[in-house]
Amino acid sequence: MADWAREHALEAVLLGHTLDDQAETFLMRLARGAGVDGLSAMADHRESEGMVWLRPLTGCGRQELRDWLARQGIGWVDDPSNDNTAFERVRMRKALEMLGIAPESFATSARNLASARQALQEIAVRTAAGAEVASGSLALPLQPFLAAPPRSAAVFWSRRCAG
Template identity: 40%
Template sequence: MSRPDGLSSGRPLGLAESAALLDPWIGPGAAYRGAVLAVSGGPDSTALMGCAALAGRGVPVIVATVDHGLRPASTAEADGVAGLAARLGLRHRVLAWTGPKPAARLQEVARAARYRLLADLAREAGADLVLTAHTLDDQAETVLMRLCAGSGPAGLAGMAPARALGGLTLGRPFLSVPKARLVATCEARGWPFVRDPSNTDPRFGRARLRRLLPLLAEEGLSADRLVRLAGRLRRDEAALSEAAEAALRDLRRPEPDGEGRLVLDGLGLAALPEAVALRVVVLAVGAVQGAAARGEASHYPARLDRLERTALGEILPALREGKACRRTVAGLLLAAGGGRLTLGPEPPRRPRTPRPE
């Protein structure tokens, strides 16, 4: 039996299947010292906690519930997670997000606060891994959201199974599992869970897109196909990134004026395929911004669309034609000329001279 969005209907995870998903992270012989399980009380994270409790003892784990304080029921939900964790024999901590809450971009800011609190707890506990219960459905929604935002291949590659998180690792062991199977697992095991009303709140873009998925699936754009797209783009993006990193090493030239700038062989850069050349510029911008950050200078992240317009539309054509071109991006000056591309901090702007009255 199939669901309207193309996902398989709810079939509980068996012990062997859940162990295969979790063993690389927390099973006997896993490479991590300890793990924090992010558990909100919803069916996905409740299944993560329950399956971890059933798994063979390997890496020590601690369950963490972040109470954002955004809904009256959040404290009771955190208490419910604590009760189930105790029943399963797992340690539990409630992490409170305190302080004023923003009126705009609430979900984005709350997500950043959640990861910060989880990482802080991991360091305190001597753990080096944070596990979340993102599912195949979450991956499909992420890809669709980024498609609507006009993201490039890196964005459409979706969420990675693992990524860095402030010197730790953030892992997503259930990223290939449909949500329906985790709901069925909780129901079959008698693990109580709650449903977050924000998941269906039309004020939030993800919730609005979630309602569209069944309609898109009827036209062939199912969650499974969105996830396959993400996997293909992740594979291609990895190859392009590796090529760009190698090209940056080959094209880098000594900096004549010391630190704070990066010089590239402009003719070699312009001869690269544009997809690789753009990534070389992105990496170079990131390297200069990283050096500036260590020197306590402040820069804001460069937007891909702005870098794309500047690099592909102006800098690379100027290098090919032997013309000079100077453009500022994200607080940096990109200067093409003399067969080179130089990146460095944007010079301070001259104060305007007031007009005589």
């Protein structure tokens, strides 16, 4: 998709993920044992593969979007794979229906975890202030590092290692 977008000189790609997709993604990641990073909401904006990816509909439910499209006289195409239980997302969608928990609840939890992730990242940056690199080693100021919440160190390292 990124290649196609670049070939057509697009500045950004808008994705159709909805609030329901947020909830399904949360459950998929929860089933894998994800932590704060993985359980955080799908980003509404991210840059990857030389493209800007936007998700403008993550606050809108799937049925709400379909109702709006119908009122506007705009059709849509349902991907037949959306009914194929061989796909994890479809199984999670069905699990959500069986649980009877509103997708908004999962999406809210994901957004709350995204806020927690951001706070942990800020703590990690403050904790690492004054760090020095010498002979290929990273020396962190000891007292701020010891005083920081344990998870902030993991966030610091995951960000540094990811680039």
